[in-house]
Amino acid sequence: MNKPFVTFVRCPIVFTPRAINNEATPSIAFAYLAGYIRGKGYECAIIDGIAEGLNRVWTPAQFPSHRCQGLNFEEIIGRIPQNTDVLAFSAMFSGEWPVNRELIKAVTAAFPKAMVIVGGEHITALTQYSLNDCPEIDVCVRGEGEHTLFEILECVTEGSDWRRVGGISYLDQDGRYVENGTLPRIRDIDEIPWPWWPEGYLEKFWQAGKSFGVLTKRDMPMMISRGCPYQCTFCSNARMWTTRYILRDIEDIIAEVKTYIARYDITAVQLYDLTAITKKAWTMEFGRRLLEEGIHLKWSLPSGTRSEALDDDTLGMLRDIGCNYLVYAPESGSPRTLERIKKRVDLAKITQSVVTAKANGLVLRTNLMIGFPGETRSDIVQTIRYGLKLAWFGADEVSLNLYAAYPGTELFEQLLAAGRLIIGDPYFLRLTSMYSDYTTFDHMTTNENISPSELAFYRVFFMFVNYCVGYLRFPGRIFRTIGNILRGGEATTVLEHRLRDAWERRRGTRGHS
Numbered sequence: 001m002n003k004p005f006v007t008f009v010r011c012p013i014v015f016t017p018r019a020i021n022n023e024a025t026p027s028i029a030f031a032y033l034a035g036y037i038r039g040k041g042y043e044c045a046i047i048d049g050i051a052e053g054l055n056r057v058w059t060p061a062q063f064p065s066h067r068c069q070g071l072n073f074e075e076i077i078g079r080i081p082q083n084t085d086v087l088a089f090s091a092m093f094s095g096e097w098p099v100n101r102e103l104i105k106a107v108t109a110a111f112p113k114a115m116v117i118v119g120g121e122h123i124t125a126l127t128q129y130s131l132n133d134c135p136e137i138d139v140c141v142r143g144e145g146e147h148t149l150f151e152i153l154e155c156v157t158e159g160s161d162w163r164r165v166g167g168i169s170y171l172d173q174d175g176r177y178v179e180n181g182t183l184p185r186i187r188d189i190d191e192i193p194w195p196w197w198p199e200g201y202l203e204k205f206w207q208a209g210k211s212f213g214v215l216t217k218r219d220m221p222m223m224i225s226r227g228c229p230y231q232c233t234f235c236s237n238a239r240m241w242t243t244r245y246i247l248r249d250i251e252d253i254i255a256e257v258k259t260y261i262a263r264y265d266i267t268a269v270q271l272y273d274l275t276a277i278t279k280k281a282w283t284m285e286f287g288r289r290l291l292e293e294g295i296h297l298k299w300s301l302p303s304g305t306r307s308e309a310l311d312d313d314t315l316g317m318l319r320d321i322g323c324n325y326l327v328y329a330p331e332s333g334s335p336r337t338l339e340r341i342k343k344r345v346d347l348a349k350i351t352q353s354v355v356t357a358k359a360n361g362l363v364l365r366t367n368l369m370i371g372f373p374g375e376t377r378s379d380i381v382q383t384i385r386y387g388l389k390l391a392w393f394g395a396d397e398v399s400l401n402l403y404a405a406y407p408g409t410e411l412f413e414q415l416l417a418a419g420r421l422i423i424g425d426p427y428f429l430r431l432t433s434m435y436s437d438y439t440t441f442d443h444m445t446t447n448e449n450i451s452p453s454e455l456a457f458y459r460v461f462f463m464f465v466n467y468c469v470g471y472l473r474f475p476g477r478i479f480r481t482i483g484n485i486l487r488g489g490e491a492t493t494v495l496e497h498r499l500r501d502a503w504e505r506r507r508g509t510r511g512h513s
Contacts (some may be wrong), residue, residue, distance in 0.1 A: 003157050004085030004115070006044040008034060009107060011089070011100040012070025013050055014060075014429075019436035020498060024050050024069060024210045026202060028221045028272050029090055029120070029145075031195030036146035039193040042153055045084075046198055049076045049103075054208040060099055066429060068099060073106045080107065084114050086153065091130065092120040094407050095431035101134045108136040117152060119145045124240050125408025127169045128177045129423060140169045143183040143240055144226070146192060183242055189226055190249045194256050202264065209501065213302025214325045214363070215491040216268040220260050224248050224286075228274040230306075232331070233341045234372070236408030237274055245278065250286050254293055261295070268298035268324065276301050280309040287317035298322045302494075304329030304367050307345065307353045315353070319360040324492075326357060327365045328395075333386025334379035337372055341411070347386065351393065358394035363492055365397040366390050371447045371455045372403045373411065380450070384462050391469040396477070396493050398470075400462045402455055404434040405446050415446055438463070467495070 008030045027048055034044050053070035060068055071079075080087075087107060091100050108116055119141035123130050127140050139162065141148045148167045155162035163170065166181035186192060202220075205211070211219045228237045229245040237243070260266045277283050299318070304327045310318075318326065330350050331343050338345065350366075357364055368387050370380045387398045405412045405421060415421045430444040437443075438460055441453040471477050484496045488504070491497035 003042050004153060005081065005083050006034075006037060006042055006086045006088055006153065007080050007084040008044065008046045008088045008090075009076060009080065009103070010046070010048040010050055011091075011096055011103050012053065012068040012072075014063075014093075014096040014099045014432055015067055015069070016065070016433045016437045016440070017067055018439045019433065020438060023212070023497075024054055024205065024208075025212045026051065026197075026205055026221050027090070028195055028223065029092070031197055031221075032192065032223075033088070033146055033149060035193040035196035037150055037153060038196055040150055040153075042150075045081055046201070047076055047079050048201070051201060051204050052079070054204060054210060060102070062102055063098060063425075063429060066099070066432065073103055076103065077107055077110045080111065084111060086115045086117060086156070087111060088149065089116070089118045090120040091118055091122040093431075094122045094125070094428050095434075097122050097130070097428045098425045101130075104134055105136055115139075115156065117141060117149065119149070121236055121240050121408060124183075125236055125406075125412075126423070127179065131169065131171050131177065135171070138170065142167050142169060142179075143242070144185055147186055148184060183239075185227075185242055185244055189246050190252050194259075195221075209504070211497065212270050212272065213300040213327075214493060215497045215500070216298055216324075217490065218264060218267045219270050219300070220264065220266040220268065221272055222253075222256065222269050223272050224253050224276060225273045225278075229278065230275070230342075230344070231410075232343050233410035234331075234369070234403065234406070236406055238410075239408035241274070245275070247279065247282055250282070250289055253286070254289055254295070257290075257295060257297070258293070261297070266297065268300060270300045270302060273301075273303060275305055276303070277305045277309050277314070280311065280314050283309060283314050284317055287321045290321045296322060298324040300325040301327055302365075303327065307350045310353045310357065312356055315357050315360045315362065318357075319362060323362055325365065326362050327367065328354065329367045330386070331367065331369050332372070332379070333368065333383035333389075334375070335382075337375055337379045337383070340374060341372060351390065354390055354395055355393050364395045365399065365494065366395045368398065368400045369403050370400060370458060371445050371450070373415065373446050373448065375447055376449050380455075380458060384458065387462060387466060388469055391466050392473060394474070396470065397495060398462075398466045400459050400466070401435050402443055402445060402459060403447070404431055404444075406431070420446060 030046050049070040057067050057069050116138045118137050123140045124142045151165045152162045167184040169179045172178050206218050225247045227241040227245045229243050332338050368383055370383055391398050405415050433440050441456040443452045445452045481496050484491050485500045485503050
């Protein structure tokens with residue numbers, strides 16, 4: 001039997017009308033999956049509803065309270081190759097699930113003979129719910145997807161029963177939920193081929209000025225590790241990746257970077273890793289090899305990292321290799337909250353690391369959250385005080401977000417078991433505003449002690465005071481920010497990136513796809 005043709009389909013971005021932080025990013029997940037199966041002899045296409053409709057905003061008929069950025073369903077369907085045998089969707093963000101589900105239904109109606117495979121964070125966290133909510137799905141892939149997808153395709157090619165593949169779930173002929181085995185992990189990640197980026201795909205994001213972290217002219221998405229060894233109760237890593245942390249071979253990373261320099265003339269690398277820096281020896285060796293190879297790029301770590309390995313030596317090396325954006329993730333300034341969420345960090349050491357990083361000239365962001373279940377006003381005051389302390393010591397940006405109970409996390413399971421969450425479209429859609437809509441004061445919060453409006457006030461108040469502290473204490477940033485907005489091309493911080501986007505939209509100079 002001929003090998004099936006696979007089409008990866010990506011849902012547009014879903015957000016509320018007043019959201020200010022819903023940046024489009026390349027799909028490194030599809031790039032890895034496509035690279036893997038292409039290396040096994042399968043042909044595929046990527047129909048990215050975001051990349052092919054950047055800056056195009058429309059209202060989904062089923063959910064008029066929200067907006068989408070990207071292609072509409074009809075446009076996505078029209079671009080799917082007619083010879084598609086397998087449709088592969090990614091459902092990463094639970095807040096986008098209702099729209100993603102309707103996209104899956106629309107696409108499968110247009111391609112009724114195609115097999116439908118769905119994976120991602122949301123699917124892994126709520127597998128049975130997703131299958132019942134969207135019966136059009138034939139099989140869900142739980143966790144890391146490359147090899148599992150390949151095994152399913154091999155079964156389809158051979159005409160054998162794909163239901164025997166491990167790491168999948170499906171509904172049997174009687175509608176009963178079936179889950180095969182434990183969460184699989186690829187043991188040797190250096191055997192995974194590099195991501196496959198279709199011709200002209202990345203250029204769409206570069207032309208439109210889209211970037212995961214701070215903006216340079218040609219930012220390259222990369223991953224140097226998989227998983228995270230920690231067990232924070234608000235994070236879905238353990239459900240999606242397990243706590244097995246694996247770093248790639250340094251020489252393989254160097255070779256990939258050099259290939260991108262030659263092919264794309266990249267200006268920066270943005271690491272999409274969950275936790276990029278955990279081992280000092282590995283980081284120092286990696287930096288040494290970059291310097292030996294004469295690789296001169298900017299390096300951005302926008303996802304956040306741990307502070308344990310970020311001492312004087314490591315931060316000095318990050319400076320030397322061109323790190324232009326480093327994100328710390330202390331999450332809270334309250335020792336009591338840190339213990340409850342199993343975030344085992346030493347705030348004093350983080351503060352010292354921030355001071356050292358600024359002395360080395362690095363641009364810094366720190367991530368904090370408030371509104372965890374059980375938090376008191378005292379806990380929140382401690383977090384706000386700590387955030388302002390970091391701003392005073394030089395952190396260029398200190399974000400303060402409201403805690404959201406995301407599926408796949410330990411806290412989510414506790415809240416669900418206690419009857420404090422009701423799973424459904426209203427719940428999912430309200431997740432979309434938790435991090436991006438600063439104008440809403442009735443967020444879906446799960447704190448027993450403080451109202452949603454009070455939590456939202458703390459966030460807005462903190463954001464204003466935080467930037468005032470930073471710009472007044474370091475007035476040179478004022479001129480830097482104005483220059484970056486007016487000149488265009490690059491941004492030093494995420495705030496500058498968003499202000500620059502707003503300025504260019506006002507002037508009508510932002511490129512459209």
